[in-house]
Amino acid sequence: MSNQNLFNPNTYSTATYRLFDDKADFAKKAEGIAVGLTVGSWTELPEVAKQKMEKHLGQVVSVDVHEPEGASPGERYADITVAYPDANFSRDLPALLVTTFGKLSMDGRIKLLDLSPSAEFLSAFSGPRFGIKGIRDRLGVHDRPLLMSIFKSVIGYDLPNLREQFLQQALGGVDLIKDDEILFENPLTPLEKRVEACIDAARQAERETGQKLIYYTNLTGPTSKLRENARRAIDAGANGLLFNVLSYGFDALAELANDSAINVPIAAHPALAGAYYPSPYHGIAASLLLGKLVRVAGADLSLFPSPYGSVVMPKEENLAIQAALMDKSLPLRETFPVPSAGIHPGLVPLILRDFGEQVVVNAGGGVHGHPQGAAAGGRAFRQAIDAVMAGRELADYAADHEELRLAIERWGVRNA
């Protein structure tokens, strides 16, 4: 059932839901949503009122019922798309989310699969300030996937320790280093001191490797101090920020990304995302949460659980996130996909096969756990990337690349 010509896609934003119900009249349910979440009531309105209210009325775009023959209880569902007039809400993500999935999120077995903000709504967003190309330009690296690493342990460690961890990672040739998302303001490694120590280590490493590096410092604190803390970090030398977007809301990210005083790339961390996406029956799909919304809000990188490691997201969901982050139809810069967790050098062929070249290979244990230490761990990853880019087999390339050889000895190579 389709009804696409009743609304103008430039001024209506659509939401797609999956509703599970063994008996519901889904078409009626869809009408109830389109009316209930907009003008409130419709059929009982006098004609004159209808004319005035029509521009505020939601429109059912499509209702696709999935009802396998002999369906067991719990299997029947419909994917429903409803168009909401932009006239009804302000140009911010809290307003869009509350309108389309505020009360509705509590109405039975329903999951928000996608949002397609209108051209007009999107015109209020500048999206990623740097995007994939901007980050590559900053690093001067255009011909291979990037490599990111994370600290081994941070809580309870002091500045010299953090600096040394940073230096070893940087010496291994990683492009991006990020704070742990659970590193908050603390007396041992306070924000500005930490930035100074790490950026100093980055300079020292650059003299050896000739390679630029971006350090994503964890931006934390009270909501009203985020801007000031970001500026403090940047003034101390930070050239990137990590942000736990879901704990502050998408609008906080959008405001940071749109702030010309915060002229460094932002990496969105998926902390708390598992409270939303894994259930088939409730919540918000990963491709929307960690894909489209994170991009519209302006993250230059989006981290999400890879399908390869211990904290796992199915590969289809990973690829759906990637598609949203790079979708050409959105008038915004692209966000770098960063599949994370459980990554070692032997997975690089798989990652590049699944994601292509526009990906950040992100590792923690796979760098620090290298038998020769973190610097060698970074080099092993870079060798793995070089091998794949040269069309070589890892095992073959490892024959004359010692760090890669040791990494493969430790973690093996996975081809599927």
Place this chain on the structure above:
Amino acid sequence: MSNQNLFNPNTYSTATYRLFDDKADFAKKAEGIAVGLTVGSWTELPEVAKQKMEKHLGQVVSVDVHEPEGASPGERYADITVAYPDANFSRDLPALLVTTFGKLSMDGRIKLLDLSPSAEFLSAFSGPRFGIKGIRDRLGVHDRPLLMSIFKSVIGYDLPNLREQFLQQALGGVDLIKDDEILFENPLTPLEKRVEACIDAARQAERETGQKLIYYTNLTGPTSKLRENARRAIDAGANGLLFNVLSYGFDALAELANDSAINVPIAAHPALAGAYYPSPYHGIAASLLLGKLVRVAGADLSLFPSPYGSVVMPKEENLAIQAALMDKSLPLRETFPVPSAGIHPGLVPLILRDFGEQVVVNAGGGVHGHPQGAAAGGRAFRQAIDAVMAGRELADYAADHEELRLAIERWGVRNA
């Protein structure tokens, strides 16, 4: 398995999780959480380092495995409580949530059931500025449940219409009137004009009813403008604010509640809450999300789906929210529970039996749908409340209370 004497409850905050897994060694899993989300690694640390790191190490408090004999696949779970040293995170809710359930939320079938912030952590929060008693004092009503009503339709309607809707509700004797949560800044009913019109109607009604009233204006807009918008509303006469807390994050609410310039009660709306609480396997329990966290963040009222209507939450979950909002062991003012959706006068005996006197009876359709209109609808509710407070049967009391009689004719009386 219990381990309660290893940590100081004044300086450790605990989190309780429910983990489903058919085979896992839950004790080992709990240890992995306690170490992985704090110091990162433990057993391999040298003794000297352990001494230095011990104050940052998480502690397993308890592991309760539920494994019914002959359990079917999917039924086996454990409730695990872990204590986190406050030394590891800053005194804000994003830090607490990211520490305890950031990465962990994505690690399989796991739901966050509860958080018990330490005394030290809580000392950074002032909680509800007014609370149940403060709201009652403002209204001068101490001897009965309060009555709240919501507008029928707001989108697309102009100021005279909104004012008239407000007036009719106020004339019916309601104590609290709230905006619809989907009413954003808009040209027809902009914030300050809307407040002026509604507060003017409140004064007009007060001259007739002699009754005070709080109007909860929807506080919306960019995160960085929330304080300014709240002040604008208050300067225009608003004596309450409605806030879609989950779309902005708990910290935004905490900052508003802690701001002495925002000296009006705040009602937290549960929009988007259904993305978190309904799944048994993922997300955040309703009692934590709409109970404890909303209270710690400082909401004076917490709205949640009642167990009576169409948008339904099980009654046990409602009562668990209520318990968290009113738990005497928390050193914070109490938050008013507001079970919402599907409420009509015939449900009042049930609501008061379930919730007691410290409850806000909240209705929309049950006020506006009264055969004699919204003012009569409010009166029917007040009569129902009076009847229950006087220990009378509704049907009996309705014999000489016309509005209640008509309401019962329309919606009936539900006793269970």
